[in-house]
Amino acid sequence: MPDLFxxxxxxxxxxxxxxxxxxxxxxxxxRDHVPVPMMADYYAQRASAGLIISEATAVSRRAMGWPxxxxxxxxxxxxxxxxxxxxxxxxxxxxxxxxxxxxRLVHPSFVDGAxxxxxxxxxxxxxxxxxDGKQPYAEAQPLDAQGIADVIEEHRVAxxxxxxxxxxxxxxxxxxxxxxxxxxxGNVNKREDGYGGSEENRIRFLAELTAAISDAIGSDxxxxxxxxxxxxxxxxxxxxxxxxxxxxxxxSELGIAFLEIIEPSFERESxxxxxxxxxxxxxxxxxxxxxxxxxxxxxxxxxxxYDLAAAQQALASGExxxxxxxxxxxxxxxxxxxxxxxxxxxRDDVATWYSQDARGYTDYPAYPAA
Numbered sequence: 203m204p205d206l207f208x209x210x211x212x213x214x215x216x217x218x219x220x221x222x223x224x225x226x227x228x229x230x231x232x233r234d235h236v237p238v239p240m241m242a243d244y245y246a247q248r249a250s251a252g253l254i255i256s257e258a259t260a261v262s263r264r265a266m267g268w269p270x271x272x273x274x275x276x277x278x279x280x281x282x283x284x285x286x287x288x289x290x291x292x293x294x295x296x297x298x299x300x301x302x303x304x305x306r307l308v309h310p311s312f313v314d315g316a317x318x319x320x321x322x323x324x325x326x327x328x329x330x331x332x333x334d335g336k337q338p339y340a341e342a343q344p345l346d347a348q349g350i351a352d353v354i355e356e357h358r359v360a361x362x363x364x365x366x367x368x369x370x371x372x373x374x375x376x377x378x379x380x381x382x383x384x385x386x387x388g389n390v391n392k393r394e395d396g397y398g399g400s401e402e403n404r405i406r407f408l409a410e411l412t413a414a415i416s417d418a419i420g421s422d423x424x425x426x427x428x429x430x431x432x433x434x435x436x437x438x439x440x441x442x443x444x445x446x447x448x449x450x451x452x453x454s455e456l457g458i459a460f461l462e463i464i465e466p467s468f469e470r471e472s473x474x475x476x477x478x479x480x481x482x483x484x485x486x487x488x489x490x491x492x493x494x495x496x497x498x499x500x501x502x503x504x505x506x507x508y509d510l511a512a513a514q515q516a517l518a519s520g521e522x523x524x525x526x527x528x529x530x531x532x533x534x535x536x537x538x539x540x541x542x543x544x545x546x547x548x549r550d551d552v553a554t555w556y557s558q559d560a561r562g563y564t565d566y567p568a569y570p571a572a
Contacts, residue, residue, distance in 0.1 A: 204517045206510070207542055210252065210524055212501055213422035213459020215296050215370050217252035220517065220524035221538045223531045224464075224505050225255045225300045225373070225427070227271060228563060229556040233333070235266055235273035237282040242289040243564045247535035249295025252524065255373050255427075255462075258302035261353075261360035264319055265381070267308030269333050270558060274299060274360050280367045287368030298371040298425065299364035301357060305381030306342035306390075307435060317343040319353070321385045321407070322392040326436045342384075350397065350407065353381070354414050361415045361424075371423030374411060377464055379435025382408050383428075386449065387439035401445045405452055412456050421457040429464045430490040446490050450497040460501040462526055463491050495521065510541050536568040545569045 204210075207219050228244070231237050245254060260266035260273040273279050283299075290297045306320035309330045320342035329336040345353060361372045376382035384390045385407040391398050397406050408426070416424050430446040432438065439445050453461055495502055504516055505526035513525040531537050532555075533548035540547060554562020 204523070206513055206517060206525065207538070210501065212253060212425070212524070213371065214420065215253060215298070215423070215459065217296060217524070219250075219252040219538055221252050221513075221541065222462075222503055222524055222526040223248055223251040223254040223537075224462075224526035224528035225257050225375070226528055226532065227257050227268060227556070229268070229270040230558060230563060231270050231272040233270065234278075235260065235271060236276075236279050237272045237286055239285065240560055240564055241272075242286045245286055245297060246289040246293045246295070247564065247566075247568075248531055248537070249290050249293035250536060250538045251295065251531070252538075253370075254290060254295060254297040255425075255526070256297060256299045256369070258300050258375050259360075259364075261301050261303055262356045264308065264313050264316065265303035265305075265353075265356070267304040267312050267318070267330065269331060270556070274301065274363045274367065275356070280363045283364075283367035283369070291368070296370050298373055298423075299360075299367070299369040300373040300375050300427070301360045301364065302375040303353065303357070303381040305384045306339065307380060309337055310340050311337065317341065319343055319345055319349065320381065321345065321390060321397065324384075324390050324392070326379075328436075344393070347395075350410075354411055357411050358414045358418050361419050365419050365423075371425065371459060372415065372419070373425040373427055373462070374408075374415070375427055376408055377427045377429035377434075379429075379437035382411070383434075383437045386445065387437050387442075388445075389438045389440075390436070401441070401448050404445070405449050408449065409452050409456065412453060412458060416456060416458070422459050424458045425460045425462060426453055426458060427462040427464060428494075430494070431465045432486045442486060442490055443493050447493045447497045450494040454498045454500060458500060460503055460524075461494070461498050462503040462505060463494060464505045464526075465489055465491065491521065532562075533566050534569075535566055540569055543569075 308318040325341045326339040501523040504522040516522040532550035
């Protein structure tokens with residue numbers, strides 16, 4: 203029976219425990235989306251995780267729609283990531299880069315007035331965060347065949363850049379209503395070509411991305427994150443159980459290192475938790491993860507806002523092979539040690555999630571040594 207503190211092979215990565223650090227947007231990069239030195243301290247402090255999955259990192263300027271989030275499409279960005287990955291490795295850790303395209307959730311102000319890109323000409327509801335405050339979303343421009351090929355190439359190059367920057371692999375952000383999700387799910391994908399209509403066609407974009415990146419860096423260094431359990435940021439599907447079973451089976455055939463499934467709970471919802479607030483009362487009554495578990499042969503990582511007991515139970519029952527912890531890593535940089543020893547956990551300060559300084563970022567201490 204596996205234990206949370208047992209090692210696990212995640213493709214080419216040998217993780218010393220099954221406590222993964224989930225991606226956490228923290229908005230500490232520059233306005234040009236270049237990582238900054240204090241990010242090395244932040245990630246190195248959390249190197250005891252079995253594996254760190256970096257914050258979402260844009261593959262191109264057209265992919266970027268979050269203030270002060272990092273990118274990995276320029277030489278300056280690649281060079282700035284290198285001290286961060288070196289610091290994690292020097293502290294004994296492992297880190298992969300979550301690569302990201304926000305699709306229709308990119309406001310035109312981020313891209314010199316250009317329309318956002320998506321599977322179809324749809325508009326996200328509500329308002330987005332920009333450098334000039336909240337603004338309504340704009341109607342997306344559907345990607346044509348050449349545009350799809352260009353976006354796939356941007357992801358391939360981003361993966362190669364991540365490896366050059368010293369990451370141990372990549373994760374594609376296929377969750378949370380971003381571009382991949384906008385192709386997968388039927389209420390946003392209105393296409394009538396080979397990338398729309400049937401479930402198989404809607405999966406095609408993710409499959410081609412995965413194949414291209416796998417050819418570039420090896421499938422054993424590629425992972426994917428999905429959020430199949432109901433509407434998120436306006437993206438949903440009428441048949442999630444069949445859609446995501448087929449998606450998981452496709453990814454299994456492509457031989458990726460692991461698959462992460464996020465199903466947020468709302469017990470800790472706060473005013474600052476944008477995605478949680480958007481998903482409130484919209485989750486499916488029966489989780490999709492068991493269907494995915496049946497279809498995916500590789501390691502399955504679950505992220506349900508677990509505590510220690512629930513995480514251990516998920517491993518013991520075979521529901522998961524590892525657990526990704528998100529917010530718990532913000533206030534507890536030494537989370538694996540705290541969980542193993544039963545030390546109390548610090549609650550993070552929502553007000554400092556997206557500030558641009560060290561407060562609430564690198565100033566959470568490890569639990570005092572005995």
